[in-house]
Structures are given as C-alpha cells and as structure tokens.
C-alpha cells in the first residue's frame with residue numbers, strides 16, 4: 316500500500332440524518348392543515364345546523380359526509396402520522412366546496428371573496444408542485460364558471476368577475492414565488508447542515524467516523540431503535556508499538572499505516588458494524604446485536620488478519636504490525652461508557668501481557 320487514499324462511500328455516512336432541519340417545516344405544514352380542517356369542520360357543522368330545514372336532504376347528507384370524511388382523515392393521521400395523504404384529501408374536498416360556493420354565490424353573492432385563501436393554504440400545506448396544480452385548477456374552474464355557458468350557476472357582475480380573476484391570479488403568483496424560494500432556501504440549508512455534520516463527524520486522516528460521531532450521533536440513533544442495536548459489543552483496538560513504527564519509518568508512513576488499518580477494519584467487519592477512529596492509534600468497532608463471545612471470534616480473526624498483513628514502505632521495505640483488543644458488552648445504551656471503560660481495562664491487560672491479544676470477560680485469544 317503506498318497512497319494515502321480514503322475509503323470510498325462509507326456506510327456510516329448514511330446514518331447521519333438532518334431531521335431537525337425539517338421538523339419546523341413539518342410543524343408549519345401541520346398547523347396550516349389543522350387550522351383549515353378546524354375552520355372547515357366548524358363552518359360545515361354551522362351550515363348543517365342553521366340550514367337543515369332549508370337545504371335539500373341530499374345537500375345536508377353531502378355536508379355531513381364531508382365532515383365525517385374529514386374526521387376520518389384526522390383519525391388516520393393520529394394512527395399513521397401520514398400528513399401528505401390527508402392534506403391532499405382535505406384540500407380536494409375544500410376545492411369542491413369552493414366551487415359549490417361559487418356556483419351558488421354564497422351569502423349576498425360574496426362567494427368569490429372567500430376563495431382568496433385557497434392558493435395561500437394549498438401552497439403552505441402541499442408545497443410548490445401540488446400547490447401550483449390545485450391553485451391553477453381552481454382559477455381555471457372559476458373562469459369557466461364565471462365566463463362559460465349557463466349551467467345553473469349564479470351570475471356575477473362583469474367588474475366583480477374581472478377583479479376576482481386579477482386578484483386571485485396575483486395571490487397565486489405571489490404564493491408560488493414565496494413557496495418556491497422558501498423551499499429552495501430550505502434545501503440549501505439542509506445541504507449545508509449535512510455537509511457540516513459529515514465534516515464534524517469524520518476523522519480527517521482516515522475518513523472513518525470519529526469519537527464525536529459515536530457520542531453525539533450513533534448512541535442517540537441506537538437509543539431510538541434499541542431492538543435493532545442491543546446488545547452492543549464494543550471492541551477497543553490499539554496498534555502495538557506504534558511509536559516505534561513512527562520513529563523507525565517516519566510520521567508520514569505512520570499516517571499511511573493508520574489509513575491502511577482503517578481499510579482493513581472496513582473490509583474485515585460487516586457493513587452493520589461501526590468502525591471509528593477514537594484518537595491516535597486507537598480504534599473502536601461497535602457490533603450491533605452481538606454478544607462478546609460472538610464478537611471475540613470476529614475480533615480474533617481480525618487480529619490474525621492484521622498480524623499477517625504486510626505494508627510496503629516507499630523503499631519497498633515489508634512492514635507488518637500487530638494490534639491488541641479489549642472487548643465488552645453493553646446491554647443498554649446507558650451502559651456504553653461503562654462497557655467502553657471495561658474494554659479499555661481488557662485492552663490494558665492485553666498490552667501488559669505482551670500485546671497482540673484479544674481479551675474479554677470470558678477469556679482471551681493470543682497469537683499462536
């Protein structure tokens with residue numbers, strides 16, 4: 316191995332999420348939707364109670380069905396937390412109700428005024444694409460109703476119609492511009508946040524995750540999905556006599572060895588294992604859903620692999636190295652620190668007993 320190349324496409328980067336960037340945006344969407352739902356429920360209930368003697372039975376039944384559908388949407392959301400599906404259904408219902416309002420004219424023919432909220436709400440709740448489609452569909456439907464053939468709909472004055480079309484178009488255009496650039500700036504913030512997080516969590520020399528990644532991110536992730544991770548086996552791995560290697564072949568070659576060692580970790584342990592550089596010539600491998608007994612077999616295989624691995628210097632000298640490993644198990648995420656401390660004690664024992672060993676609670680592996 317001669318060049319100081321970093322590992323390609325590391326798996327662990329996919330564990331980094333930037334959900335926090337989107338959480339306020341989801342709240343904005345949910346607040347807009349549930350405000351609209353509350354208004355729709357109150358309005359429809361009022362219309363049914365106040366006018367059920369005047370309305371045709373079919374209209375009363377239709378309004379009650381709309382209310383029941385909206386309540387059904389709320390129940391569906393509580394169970395599934397799927398906001399987009401109920402947002403689309405609700406806004407389609409509101410769409411149809413708005414057209415019905417325009418068709419009947421509403422109280423004292425004021426229907427057209429009430430439609431102005433639609434583009435604002437639909438962009439806020441469904442975003443740019445669906446917002447543009449539904450708002451444009453609303454505008455076109457209204458134009459057909461206002462200027463098209465008589466289908467039994469109420470007639471509005473010419474000035475009123477022109478003013479409505481102009482005002483609605485303006486609201487639509489400015490809602491689109493606002494939502495489009497808000498969305499773009501949001502994506503830019505998300506990109507920057509992800510880049511900064513990746514940078515903060517990456518060891519610059521080896522490209523491996525660093526100690527901060529484990530403490531600030533990985534443990535929180537594991538705590539949120541304990542069934543996928545516990546028990547954790549923690550391998551604390553330290554290169555043997557690294558100072559001597561540095562002193563003999565130079566610091567640059569020492570760097571090369573650290574990079575090579577990281578590649579070896581990456582290739583010898585599974586994709587689900589987290590392989591991090593903890594600092595200096597010390598590495599941590601975290602094996603999810605594994606006991607120390609199982610982990611010790613993998614650790615010993617890795618120790619042997621390191622022992623037989625040869626690294627060439629620039630002058631084609633063959634250099635081999637060894638490592639010592641301490642292993643401990645964490646049955647709860649809160650046990651991580653104490654398990655790491657225990658692994659450190661076993662590592663210390665491995666060093667003091669001559670190095671190139673794997674030591675854990677139930678025994679040890681030594682070089683043959």
Ligand SMILES: Nc1nc2c(ncn2[C@@H]2O[C@H](COP(=O)(O)OP(=O)(O)OP(=O)(O)O)[C@@H](O)[C@H]2O)c(=O)[nH]1
Pocket residue numbers: 520553554555556557558559561565566567568569570573594595596666670
């Ligand atoms: N090349 C290089 N060396 C490093 C780096 N980080 C730490 N080191 C060196 O690693 C060496 C660690 O030395 P020690 O802690 O004495 O450990 P050791 O020589 O491996 O001895 P044992 O651990 O007891 O086997 C020191 O000489 C550090 O300078 C690095 O990023 N690059």
